[in-house]
Structure formats: structure tokens, C-alpha cells
Amino acid sequence: xxxxxxxxxxxxxxxxxxxxxxxxxxxxxxxxxxxxxxxxxxxxxxxxxxxxxxxxxxxxxxxxxxxxxxxxxxxxxxxxxxxxxxxxxxxxxxxxxxxxxxxxxxxxxxxxxxxxxxxxxxxxxxxxxxxxxxxxxxxxxxxxxxxxxxxxxxxxxxxxxxxxxxxxxxxxxxxxxxxxxxxxxxxxxxxxxxxxxxxxxxxxxxxxxxxxxxxxxxxxxxxxxxxxxxxxxxxxxxxxxxxxxxxxxxxxxxxxxxxx
Amino acid sequence: xxxxxxxxxxxxxxxxxxxxxxxxxxxxxxxxxxxxxxxxxxxxxxxxxxxxxxxxxxxxxxxxxxxxxxxxxxxxxxxxxxxxxxxxxxxxxxxxxxxxxxxxxxxxxxxxxxxxxxxxxxxxxxxxxxxxxxxxxxxxxxxxxxxxxxxxxxxxxxxxxxxxxxxxxxxxxxxxxxxxxxxxxxxxxxxxxxxxxxxxxxxxxxxxxxxxxxxxxxxxxxxxxxxxxxxxxxxxxxxxxxxxxxxxxxxxxxxxxxxx
Numbered sequence: 001x002x003x004x005x006x007x008x009x010x011x012x013x014x015x016x017x018x019x020x021x022x023x024x025x026x027x028x029x030x031x032x033x034x035x036x037x038x039x040x041x042x043x044x045x046x047x048x049x050x051x052x053x054x055x056x057x058x059x060x061x062x063x064x065x066x067x068x069x070x071x072x073x074x075x076x077x078x079x080x081x082x083x084x085x086x087x088x089x090x091x092x093x094x095x096x097x098x099x100x101x102x103x104x105x106x107x108x109x110x111x112x113x114x115x116x117x118x119x120x121x122x123x124x125x126x127x128x129x130x131x132x133x134x135x136x137x138x139x140x141x142x143x144x145x146x147x148x149x150x151x152x153x154x155x156x157x158x159x160x161x162x163x164x165x166x167x168x169x170x171x172x173x174x175x176x177x178x179x180x181x182x183x184x185x186x187x188x189x190x191x192x193x194x195x196x197x198x199x200x201x202x203x204x205x206x207x208x209x210x211x212x213x214x215x216x217x218x219x220x221x222x223x224x225x226x227x228x229x230x231x232x233x234x235x236x237x238x239x240x241x242x243x244x245x246x247x248x249x250x251x252x253x254x255x256x257x258x259x260x
Numbered sequence: 261x262x263x264x265x266x267x268x269x270x271x272x273x274x275x276x277x278x279x280x281x282x283x284x285x286x287x288x289x290x291x292x293x294x295x296x297x298x299x300x301x302x303x304x305x306x307x308x309x310x311x312x313x314x315x316x317x318x319x320x321x322x323x324x325x326x327x328x329x330x331x332x333x334x335x336x337x338x339x340x341x342x343x344x345x346x347x348x349x350x351x352x353x354x355x356x357x358x359x360x361x362x363x364x365x366x367x368x369x370x371x372x373x374x375x376x377x378x379x380x381x382x383x384x385x386x387x388x389x390x391x392x393x394x395x396x397x398x399x400x401x402x403x404x405x406x407x408x409x410x411x412x413x414x415x416x417x418x419x420x421x422x423x424x425x426x427x428x429x430x431x432x433x434x435x436x437x438x439x440x441x442x443x444x445x446x447x448x449x450x451x452x453x454x455x456x457x458x459x460x461x462x463x464x465x466x467x468x469x470x471x472x473x474x475x476x477x478x479x480x481x482x483x484x485x486x487x488x489x490x491x492x493x494x495x496x497x498x499x500x501x502x503x504x505x506x507x508x509x510x511x512x513x514x515x516x517x518x519x520x
Contacts, residue, residue, distance in 0.1 A: 055350045060416065085416040088348040088423070090315045092478050104477060126425075156320065156345040163348070164477040165386075217364060217424040218352050 002251075003029045003139070003174040006045040017042065017173055029138055029174070030122060030222035047097045050141050050174045051120060053225040058089045058145070059210060062203045062229030069233045074153075084205035084213045089227070090159075093168035100258040101146050101243075102166045110149035111257065112234035115188040115245035117181075117200050118143045119207050120174050121224040126215050133211035136220060139176035142253040143227045144169040144245050169245075169255040170225070178249055181207065189244040190235065198231035200247055262511075263289045263399070263434040266305040277302065277433055289398055289434070290382060290482035307357045310401050310434045311380060313485040318349045318405070319470060322463045322489030329493045334413075344465035344473045349487070350419075353428035360518040361503075362426045367408050371517065372494035374405035375448040375505035377441075377460050379467050380434050381484040386475050393471035396480060399436035402513040403487045404429040404505050429505075429515040430485070438509055441467065449504040450495065458491035460507055 002017035014029060015022035022040040027033035061067045061081055071078035095101070103111050122138030145168065151161035162168070178184070184200035205213075210226060237243065239259035246252040262277035274289060275282035282300040287293035321327045321341055331338035355361070363371050382398030405422060406429070412421035422428070438444070444460035470486060497503065499519035506512040 055352050057350075081416055083415070086419045087417045088350055088419070090317075090348055090478065092315050092481070092484075155343070156341055157347045159346045159348070159474075160477050165479050214419075217420050218350070219425050221352065224352075 001176040003050065003176065004042075004172070005048045005050050006040075007048050008040060008045045012048055015040070015045075047172050049094055049096045050171050051223045051225065052091060052094070053223050054221050055224045056089045056091055056094075057086045057214070057224065057226040059084070059205075059227060059229040060087055062205060063198070063231035064204060065198070066229070066231045066233070073233070081204060084210045086210060086214055086226070087158075089168065090163040093163045093165060095166050095169050095255070097169070097172035097253050097255070099169065099255060100166065101169065101255050103148075103239075103257065103259045104164060105260045107148045107259075108150040109236045111237045112147050112149060113188055113190075113237065113243050113245065114145035114147060114230035114234065115186050115196065115247075116143040116145055116230050117184070117186070117207075117228040117247060118170060119211070119226040119228065121220045121222060121226070123222055125211075125220045126218075128212050128215045130208045130212040133208040133215075136211060136215075137207075138222075139174040140178050140247075140250055141171060141174045141225075142245050142247050142250055144243060144253060144255060145227060145230065169253055171253050172251050175250045183249070185248045186231070187246045187248075188234070189246070190237065190241055192242075192244075195235060196232045202231060203228060261399075261436045263310065263436065264302075264432070265308045265310050266300075267308050268300060268305045272308055275300070275305075307432050309354055309356045310431050311483045311485065312351060312354070313483050314481050315484045316349045316351055316354075317474070317484065317486040318347045319344070319465075319487060319489040320347055322465060323458070323491035324464060325458070326489070326491045326493070333493070341464060344470045346470060346474055346486070347418075349428065350423040353423045353425060355426045355429050355515070357429070357432035357513050357515070359429065359515060360426065361406050361429065361515050363408075363499075363517065363519045364424060365520045367519075368410040369496045370409035371497045372407050372409060373448055373450075373497065373503050373505065374407060374490035374494065375446050375456065375507075376403040376405055376490050377444070377446070377467075377488040377507060378403045378430060379471070379486040379488065381480045381482060381486070383482055385471070385480045386478075388472050388475045390468045390472040393468040393475075396471060396475075397467075398482075399434040400438050400507075400510055401431060401434050401485075402505050402507050402510055404503060404513060404515060405487060405490060429513055431513050432511050435510045443509070445508045446491070447506045447508075448494070449506070450497065450501055452502075452504075455495060456492045462491060463488060
């Protein structure tokens with residue numbers, strides 16, 4: 001099942017996406033809903049952020065190849081995490097599928113994508129065992145953790161490198177029936193050409209391990225999101241480039257680059 | 261003017277605090293309000309979080325003494341920040357005035373307070389000059405950035421050390437008429453005895469500098485909060501201790517420690 005958050009005229013609502021049809025609902029997938037009977041064509045609505053999270057969790061270094069490639073570029077030894085430590089990011093950077101990634105004038109050319117699996121929490125949860133952890137999820141969506149690599153080096157935190165307005169595209173919808181994570185493949189295309197491809201679940205620490213560790217200390221709430229990190233590296237993106245992040249079985253998140 | 265968010269029975273609302281009286285309003289200080297004419301005694305209501313932020317910004321090392329004392333304890337050279345780089349924290353850790361700081365069983369004895377000035381954003385703002393920056397604020401409240409120092413060393417991020425459930429008391433209310441920040445004094449008491457005291461504004465980078473830098477890249481929104489860091493160091497806190505963080509002209513934030 002696919003949950004789309006969309007707007008049409010002045011109304012923003014959730015709908016169930018079936019093929020190219022949006023079945024409108026009253027309510028939402030977290031607190032409960034009922035179908036209104038209204039149906040729209042997907043092409044007639046504006047796709048909105050699939051959820052505005054209460055807390056936006058982000059996993060930093062979670063694919064061995066990514067850690068090694070970043071270290072090699074910086075001329076340092078790769079330092080693989082030994083335990084699942086999560087970080088935080090800002091809602092202020094979030095934009096929906098189709099919206100432009102707007103790069104400030106003082107950014108360098110090192111604007112890069114990071115295609116990521118995003119877990120969406122469906123219910124309040126604390127103290128989850130690893131076996132039971134995925135049961136707290138509503139489903140999965142896709143994130144593009146856009147990064148300015150010079151700011152990532154110069155600043156004490158990632159605030160500007162990864163949280164500048166528009167640097168966190170998320171969507172296009174939430175897929176509740178993903179099934180076996182080991183079968184997913186993440187593919188990133190720039191202007192239609194494949195630029196990165198990796199098994200989505202080739203993570204150092206998987207979704208269940210993170211959810212279990214987090215909820216030993218922290219209560220997760222409906223709508224919280226957990227971005228799971230990326231593999232490989234990205235070319236520098238130019239004005240006018242269009243980036244697709246596709247995860248098989250979920251969908252394609254597409255955003256153009258606009259340099260000011 | 262003091263904005264109190266409170267609950268009475270099943271209703272949670274904003275009120276204007278005048279002495280010990282709460283003047284109830286419809287609406288809120290961000291989008292607009294009107295007085296309902298209802299008045300409660302402060303002692304009759306439960307004080308709630310003064311705001312649930314959209315984004316929770318936090319300044320890490322912002323007082324020279326704090327940086328030097330932490331470095332001395334770790335046996336390393338103090339490394340003073342050279343530019344205002346903000347970080348992020350999780351709403352999940354927030355609790356109100358009066359609520360208990362609950363320390364997990366596997367925490368060490370190194371549970372410490374950090375008394376902090378908190379700036380509360382009142383309107384949408386981008387591109388603020390330093391001169392104009394404070395104009396985006398509704399007012400100020402108080403934060404206690406409770407920290408588990410062993411996790412602060414062992415984990416790659418601060419997620420557990422500072423964001424465990426209940427580790428972020430904030431309140432008791434928002435003061436809109438603070439005036440000259442240079443006249444404020446922060447005093448922390450443990451069980452009524454003064455444990456730390458410092459000029460609130462003796463910061464490496466002040467509130468206006470941070471707001472101006474952040475809004476070069478990021479849009480601030482009504483209800484966002486910016487915790488400004490702390491000075492000095494704290495003793496280890498024990499089960500049953502009561503911590504007051506007072507900032508002159510704002511109020512006193514009080515929370516007891518409960519060790520599981």
C-alpha cells in the first residue's frame with residue numbers, strides 16, 4: 001500500500017495511491033482514516049512531503065564502501081563505526097518530490113547527492129527488541145541527503161553542509177509493503193544516466209538494529225523518520241541537473257538542482 | 261510579558277502569567293490570540309512545555325570557561341570554536357518544569373546539568389542582519405541540557421548522552437521582555453545550594469550572531485528554539501537531587517532527578 005500526501009487547491013490530505021489514482025482519505029495513516037470516496041489522477045495533484053516528522057533521525061556512516069571512499073578522498077584511514085549511533089537533522093531542510101534543490105551563491109561546486117532508505121515510524125515505541133523492531137514502522141520512503149562537501153569539512157557540525165533550506169528532499173510516498181529489505185536496490189541517476197547503484201540493505205547496522213538501540217533510551221513517535229545513510233560517492237552536481245533516487249519496490253524521488 | 265503553556269483537566273492552552281494569575285487565551289502567541297476572560301491560579305494548573313519546537317537548535321561550546329574546563333578534565337588542549345556552528349537536538353527528550361529527569365539503569369554516575377538560555381523564535385525569518393536578528397524572537401526561556409558524560413565520550417554523536425527521554429527540561433515559561441542580555445545572570449542550584457553561577461551573556465558568539473548566521477542558509481519558523489550553551493561544569497547528580505536553573509528576569513526551571 002502506498003500513502004501519498006498531496007495537495008489540490010488549498011487542501012492538503014493523505015491519499016492511497018493505486019496505480020495512477022489517488023483515493024482521498026479523511027484522517028491519516030498514523031491516527032486512523034476513512035476513505036472519502038473522492039478519487040484524483042496522480043497527475044492532477046501536487047505531491048507533498050509524505051510526513052513532517054516530530055524527530056528527524058539520520059545515520060551518518062552506515063555503508064563500508066562509503067566510509068572507505070570518503071576516507072580515501074580525505075587521505076585518512078577509514079574509521080568504521082563499531083556501534084549504531086544515530087544523529088539528528090532539521091525539518092527546515094525538507095522538500096517534496098519535484099521541488100528544486102536550491103544551492104546558495106557561496107556554496108562551492110562540491111554539491112553531491114546521497115540516496116537513502118527512510119524508515120517511517122507508525123506507532124509510539126520504546127524498548128523494542130531487534131526481532132520486533134520493524135513492527136513499529138508504517139513503511140519506507142526515500143531521501144536525498146544533499147551535501148556541500150567543503151562545509152562538511154570546515155564546520156564543526158553538519159548544520160550548513162546538510163541542512164541548508166531544500167537540502168533534504170524526501171518522498172515521493174510511503175510504501176507499507178516493502179517485504180524483504182535484502183532484495184531492494186538503490187539506483188541514483190543524474191539526467192537519466194545511472195551514477196550510483198548499490199544493494200539498499202548492505203548496511204553496517206540495519207534498520208532493526210538502530211530502532212532497537214534507539215528505543216532503549218528514546219521513545220519513538222508516529223511520524224518520526226530515520227534516514228539510513230548511503231553507499232558510494234556522488235559526482236558534483238550542476239545547475240539544471242535532475243537527480244532521481246530510486247529504490248526498487250518503493251518508487252523514484254526526483255528533484256532538479258538550481259544554483260543561485 | 262510571560263507566556264505560560266499549561267493544562268487543566270483535559271485542556272492544554274496558552275495563558276499570560278501575571279504574578280500568580282494565569283489569564284487564559286484562545287490561540288497562541290505565534291499565530292495570534294485573544295483573552296477568554298478565564299483566570300486561574302498558577303498553583304492550580306500543570307505547567308507544560310512552553311513550546312514544542314519545529315526545529316530544536318543547540319549551540320555546543322559557547323563559553324570559553326566551559327571549553328577550557330571540559331578540555332582540562334579530558335587532558336587535552338582547549339579548542340575554542342572560531343565560528344558560530346549550530347547543532348540539532350531531539351524533541352523526544354523535552355520535559356516541562358517540575359517533571360522528573362529519569363536516568364536509565366545503565367547510565368554511569370556522571371549525570372550532570374547544563375543551565376542554558378533558550379531563544380524562542382516568534383516569526384518566519386531568513387537573511388537576518390546581526391543588528392535586526394533579535395527582532396525575530398518571541399522571547400526567552402530556560403533549558404537544562406542534562407548530560408551523561410561517559411556516553412558523550414563513547415558515542416559518535418550526542419544522541420544518547422543528551423537526548424535520552426527526559427534529558428531536556430525546558431521552561432517554565434517564555435519571557436518576552438528580557439531587555440539587556442548583558443544584565444542576566446544564570447544560577448544553578450542543587451537542593452537549594454548554589455552550584456554554578458555565570459553571566460548569561462558571556463558567550464563566545466551571542467544570540468544575534470547565531471540567528472544571523474543560521475538564517476543565511478536556513479529559514480527559522482515560529483516556535484523553533486535555540487539553546488545557547490552553558491558555562492562551567494556540574495557535579496554528578498544523585499537520585500533525589502532537585503536542580504534549579506535560574507536566569508534573572510526570566511524565571512526558575514526546577515526538575516528532580518530519578519535514577520532507575
